Amino acid sequence: MRDVVILGSTGSIGTQALDVIRRNPDRFRVVALSAGGSQLDLLAAQVAEFAPEAVAVGTDEAAARLRPQVAGVEVLGAGGNEQLAARPADTVLNGITGAAGLRPTLAALAAGASLALANKESLVIGGRLVMDAAAPGQLVAVDSEHSAFAQALRAGAKGEVRRLILTASGGPFRGRSRAELADVTPEQAMAHPTWNMGRVITINSATLVNKGLELLEAGLLYDVDLDAITVVVHPTSDVHSMVEFCDGATIAQCSPPDMRLPIALGLTWPDRLPDAAPAYDWSQPRDWHFEPLDADAFGAVELARRCGKAGGSAPAVFNAANEVCVDAFCAGRLSFLGIVDTVDAVVEQHLADGHVPTDALSVDAVLGADAWARVRAAELTGAA
Template structure:
């Protein structure tokens, strides 16, 4: 029996994780939960999975949760510190890190410091502070397993092979809803259209990132840290059908790929049950029904966010943290209809241009770069 703590339990990854847990009561139980947006749903999860500790967004949400649960309630915390308590709580073997954005960084670090294995869906943890997190993983001898479908595919395709035999890793991207939209048309895109992803069901922030291709850029940076891969050996190809989740090319010309239906329950099930496998509940892949698989080069002129992510990774230091923070601010402003779709990468670009990078040596220095970028980006959206 593996005991799980889930950071982001009411988001899309959290819900999919709990669905896998629900299918395997003999394999998994839930020790603690943290959420940030839906207290009513968390109350339902508490009644079903009976965690010992939970965390909510703020003190008002904590009071609301207490009223919903009455006397039969777990220990309740709130805020980033509350999520960190959930991540580090005794009684869990693995933490599923699925809080969206840089808000997941501190709770994930606390979980690592507490010796918990990590199923990582929060790519921003590695984007913002990849070197620090990598060092802590080694220091505390924990296992870091990818949950993103692309990185799970790479992880599976690397198994049994030597690092020195790798030619490159290839991340696949669906291309988002605007893959065939002209540059001029992109200027008029609003949130309603951008939130209609052609393949995946995700939260609003990640869906917008997929539309700009920033999500793929963040995944490039995440892949660098997960697999100790130089930027020159990381490629991206657009694959609209989202059946091949990513690939590894070897020096002999062979390419290993992992295929499956576009359903996050598969990589989640693999991460939380590793090194075993378990039923995930996804629809089995029938290639005769898929028919055709196609591939394209990403257009970094129409979608400069991907180019900016490669540039941030190459520049290193605090640039990835600044890239991520500015993007989070710009996406939020776009969803609030304060800026246009093409303003998102423009704000990120300008914020990076104005940044004086440095080599951070502590969590506080990474967080300082994050705050600087947020303040700078916010000033551009008003």
Template sequence: MNPRSVVILGSTGSIGTTALELIGRNRDRFRVLALSAGGDNVGLLAEQALDFGVEVVAVAKATVAQDLQLAFYAEAQRKGYAQGEFRIPKILTGPDASSELAAMPCDVVLNGINGSVGLHATLAALDAGNTLALANKESLVIGGPIVTRRAKPGQIVAVDSEHSAIAQCLRGGSPDEVRKLLLTASGGPFLGKPRSELANVTVEQALEHPNFAMGPVVTINSATLVNKGLELIEAHLLFGIPMDRIDVVVHRQQAIHSMVEFTDGATIAQVGIPTMTVPIALALGWPDRIPDATRPWSFAEASTWTFQPVDDAEFPSVGLAREAGTRGGTAPAVFNAANEVCVQAFRDGRLPFTGIVDTVARVVTDHDVPSYEELSVDDVLAADAWARTRAREITGVQETHQA
């Protein structure tokens, strides 16, 4: 069996590093062709590129190209290569570099880019006919029908643990037998605390996720449950289930990653330890499983699983996302863009924790969703830019930067 060729976008983030660890243990199954990253950690990118012998690397920050080249030489020296014993990969730079990699002929593109900037890479991978292992949920949320129109059946494989779980559960029945999708949520670090106690939450406290080790933006989104709101919209788009048939349930232990309720009353759940390794492995090998990707949940040890509904007063973000997803058009893009600005403002100490969702709610309310004959990328990007400007006006933050 020839190894699957893989392009990894966002290779120095938590999704990318986990994927490369998995591939490193399964080099007979996968071959890494190219890697991309933002450019904040050129040392790690150079190490990854030489470890896997990739052909091309890309960085979004054009200013770090020389630093990356020097990092290649330093890494080669550290590995003990003599001059001429290694080949420096081709280096691409700029905001379109990841999209160039996504369009390369390959078996799978893993889009682990963080935020809405991943939209162009998602579309490039689909247009090239590559299987898209999608961890960049924002590109599907904001792109909506633009993305789903371009995707062939089965071309998008979800990497989010919840959507991977649903895809696995859906193997247990036909589409017309599905009554409801149930997304599970940990509740983040502030479950059970009234909003009145959260105004003075620090960034460090918001980053204390109870189960998963993730990047800062995703972790803060989990603390506000905005992440679950984005996942709700994503589930609707991925599986074609109406928004009112998708529920969110708080399951603190995160042993069950999500569930599907069928019309006969049966509910199928996917169980596993809290790790991204299994959904990443399944996305890279889809529809086949990768043996021993990680250890299974141990039923030989006593454990208790709890479930409770989402408290809308404590976590208004889920209802807000449902509203945006139901309105459709550019509303999900506005929801996501305003949140990205507010999360950065919170990380910079310029917005209180509760101000994140409060501001997003104001921006979504202020947005008048036009009627579109057919939503375009330009429509989405214009709404994204408007939402960022409006969020900065409300918060008084005039400058921001991409996380």
């Protein structure tokens, strides 16, 4: 029986993690849950079903509203994610969205729990701070692509790896030229062809910022040079990523697009959980297609690679500026192409004026760069 803390329990990752746990009550016990506070009724229902010892919401006001619904359960407000991450547990699943996941990530690692990380931003912005805090095998990626890498890497030794091949669905605008993206609306950008995700992640998948973040995450997790990571467009999301070895062999991890498989692996790594998700029906024909990424139309991946090579605080600026630009796009103040163009402008200013190198990085420096980037992006998008 594994004691589990789930941060972000009302989001897409959190609800699917609870579904995995629901179907395996002899394997897992939920000891704590957290959520932002916008879906208190759902959170209260989760508390009633899974009976955690403690629950946290994003604000003290939301905590006050939740307490009458979950009598007898400890309820934490602001700062609660970090407190729950540090509680005794076998596994902490961090499914928070955005930079807010950094401190809980570091708290879970310091407490010694296995960290199932779906909050890619905390690794991207924290960089070496997070990797240096993690013991060998303590950090397990939940993203389907990074879970695929971890599985495929079992096929050979580290010195035999030639490159990682990161697959991308291409989002709803695959095949469009840059000129054809000029008039994209938020409603069109939210129509992802494969996955059902939250707003920020869905827009990031349309711009391919999400793939840029995943590239940075892969380089850190598996200690691979960023130039040895290739992004390939694969529309059906059946092949979740691949590893090419020095002898010419390529090992792919394939499964129907269902996040419960990588979530289950995150909860039980290195073991597999039987029937975590459906397998393919191989009696049916299937056709998998791959194509190169159009870096002119979707410049986010190469911008992310440039930030990763700069290291230090640059990835934090990339991530923070993008979150502000996504809000501006959804509010009608910024065009679709303006998202990455504005992020690029913020990054360039930071590299010229305020970049903190990797060897001087600290949590305060990361969060300071994050805050500066949000203010600057807001100024450029008319929100300030």
